[in-house]
Amino acid sequence: MDFELSDEQRGLVDSTRSLLSSKSSVDRARALIDGPVGYDAEVWRLGSQLGWPALAIPEADGGLGQQSIDLALVGVELGRGLAATPFIPTVVAADTLSRAEEVTKSKVLQSISEGALIATWAFAESGRPWTPAGLQTRAERSGDGYRITGSKASVQDADAAQVLLVDAVLDGAPARFLVPADAENLRIERQQTLDVTRRYCDVTFEGVCVPADGLVAAGDAAQRSLARTLQLHTVLVCAELVGIGERLLAMTVDYVKNRVQFGRPVGSFQAVKHKCSNMRIRVQASTAATYYAAMALDSGRADVDHAVSVAKAYVSDAVNEVAGEALQLHGGIGFTWEHDLHLYLRRARVNSLLSGDASHHRERLCRMLEAEVLR
Template identity: 70%
Template sequence: MDFELTDEQRGLVDSTRSLLTAKAPIERTRKLAETEHRFDAELWGYGAELGWPALAIAESDGGLGQQIIDLTLVAVELGRALASTPFIPVVVAADVLSHSNHERKSELLQSICAGTLIATWAFAEFGQPWSVAGVQTRAEPAGGGYELTGSKVSVQDGDIAQFVVVDAVLDNAPARFLVPTDIAGIHTRRQQTLDVTRGYFEVDFDHASVDASALLARGDSAQIGRTLQLITVLTCAELVGIGQRLLDMTTDYVKNRVQFGRPVGSFQAVKHKCADMRMWVQASTAATYYAAMALDAEHHDTERLVSVAKAYVSGAVNRVAGQALQLHGGIGFTWEHDLHLYLRRARVGSMLYGDVRHHRERLCQILQSGVRDSRP
């Protein structure tokens, strides 16, 4: 598998990193963490000019017609900078809309490309698994439209989104709706999470009425599965960026921290820990890129590859964060140091869309299924 970036992809990475370096220093993220929305509107505007939300949207709908691997490259850089943007939920919602026949599809996608429309995905429910089987929100026909009842959790940027893609059960089958967030019957509450740099919300639907046109798909669990795979890959990419930044922070620190008359990075035990961190980051990068490319190619083994990536990356980046904390010593535990901000997002990202245990169990199920299918 060739992971070498094309010239176009290298340009995308370089321009994204340059923008984030200039407009999204970590000090800005700290300040935004103290605001109500934890959303960098200025940075999102610059990102839209650079084409972030338009990357994977078809050219006929105002986008750039690129692939999921390109979204992955941007997500890595956003994780590296710990940027406060709605990139992941917006591009996931755009992907859902692109695969629908919604009457306002082109109009909404063009607004997403311009950065003027923010959408998110409401999938997870309290105490339910990260799968289609975990969808318990109900949709009932009512007055020529539908009425939604239920509660979703871990909805990223639910407070700033104008639309939310909602997965529900309609006539005992999965269905998904594009719901405006300003209608009656929708209540949003911020969740208290370990990650203080990003907003996650619980969204309640109390007999919320939507038009018949809000229905995007019904009876298609495979489409929901694809969306879950996409957001899982992009979360892995963000974790990779976090791992890269923690590795850089740590190696810079141990090169300059002097103890016993020499840099602590010159001690063999410290070198070994840094080497382990680099190995984990490189392996996480490869697993994530491979899963993204499989999703682009619609490979028959995509589900397994996505679970391999999430199971590995979730564990590896948390190990990187732990080693970084240890090698920084006492200063790494302080609020004033930036390390804990990366550690917090890494911890949350590793739990979202299935933790290590969830994806290992899923891999076992896939393996067992393959064994049964191969029997004569």
């Protein structure tokens, strides 16, 4: 595949990077720690003007009609800037709605594309695998609508969202629902996580009533839709990890060039050079794996599941190794609260678990290989 950016993609990357640089996203993210608002509203507003949430929404629904690779490019920059925005859950929910067959979606998608509405995806459940088999939240028919009972964990920016895309089991199979965040009997509580610059929440459904038009997909359509959402979410988490890795590498190279020990920059020592070289190799390989997965998703290649799991299995470990080396090469200063390094390390650790950790995706790859051998 050709990883060379088009002029339009380069413009998207440059404008996003310029916005994040001018707004000092890391400093603003620090200001949000333990604050009443879980995301940077100003950066999200300006990003919406650049078209972030509208990128992959079809033009017929008010979007820009771009592809997953374009979302990934933005994701890399958001990771590099440690931006606290609801980008990933919002665009993942929008992608699902834009592909739904029968749902009152036009108004919702239009609001998302304008940045006026934040959506999130409620899928993961405590102690359960990041797969459809892990779903225990139940939906049952109730009159003309549905009633949802259960709980979700690690729902990003649920306390800031207006709507939630909720996955549950209906009639023994996955089903997908669009649920207002202010629905009666729906409770949202913030989790305490390692990533202090981003909000994750527990969401509890105690018999939440959903009207008939709140059903996004059911049966086979829901299976296909959920598979697509899992793929896209995984790619975007990998993209953020790539941006984190790029930033950690740049921070480290700059530091070892200027840190003097024994009368010379520590970056001149052979052992330090080797560590920086290994960091660069891991970041470059992570970039290639992530871009390939995004482009495979866009092209509908038969190996898309394989590509996505290869990316997540590799990138989760590689960027955490980069973070560890960065911490080692920064020495004592890297352990201080005032230094930005630990904030990137925290997000890298959390992102490596989202959408399934490396072990989860290696197991998926083994099962795929076994299925190919048995065919």
